[in-house]
Amino acid sequence: MKKVIAVVIVSLLSILVLSACANDKEGSKVEKHSDMNHSSSSEIPEGMKVAGNPTYKVGSKVIIEADHMQGMNGAEATIVGSYDTTAYVISYMPTTGGDKVENHKWVTQDEIKDAGDKTLKPGTEVTIEADHMKGMKGATAEIISAEKTTVYMIDYTPTNGGEEVKNHKWVTEDELSPINP
Template sequence: MNTFKTVALVAGAAASVFAVSACSTDSATDSADETTAASQSSHEGHEGHGAGGHEHDHPEDGGPAPAGIEEAENPTYPVGEEVILTADHMPGMDGAPATVSGAFKTYIYAVTYTPTDGGDPVVDHKWVVHEELDNVGDERLADGATAVMNAEHMSGMKGAEATIVSSTDETVYMVDIDTDEMTMKRHKWVVESEIQPK
């Protein structure tokens, strides 16, 4: 009888430890899931970048400017200038401080496309520059024209066929952004009308 009680007590203690351990594992997993969900929701589609919940999975470093793009002469905001963004391409961008990391003169397009990775269509994505489009020559593309993109601003973009929604020939900028909401180097792109002096 004493032996039976001892075995029962040991088994009960082990079950309690297991239950506590399982609770804390579930709690940590739940917390991680909540953090992931919060992170994903903060990148869901906004005007200018997507529809149907397309996520903003921009790389932390956008990489160098595309080959062949021409640097702007005497841009309003030269490289190294601190500015305030007025673009609303993604959550946390409008009003964010940024530093100019490149200034270029080219044709810039807002485009609609379906990602190659099966994501929802992206409507009125701002922006893609002329040099990020395949075999389009030197002339500005008309609204409604289509072209295949070389740009890889977000997953599923490279190789997708884009339809031109609108275009501009404003000076276009790469910017470094470092705020509580986002940290990005050489983010592509914002046009001059989406920037104001700091």
């Protein structure tokens, strides 16, 4: 009888521990995005080139088809700026400590220290000059992927409520669709 009770207690404790781990993983995913600077200045990195022929012109209304943050996917946005660059997906350890940020979208060529004008290859270690998220500026990062594209700065109101996000940096052209195609 004591063995049965012990097995039941161990089983219940295991279920509780596993549940707590599952909840923590979900919570940390949201927590990482809560450190994101939802609104930022309209300043762009030095040397960044305004797009010559963007699909979406400044002032255009679009629908966001990206989920970098909660409430972003499906939101209506206004194009604030468009720039031709190389956009990178990066993974990095925040300078403020905490968990490694995996596959952050997007950091541009002009937001990487001493990047020059050649596309950096996956696996390259770089120093980030962007401050999209707390602990990003000055962090050492690894390039995960690179894409030559037009990036857009946008204003939008999250679909889950909340205040309008101003000058969000960045979404790529393939993460947007026209409102009236």
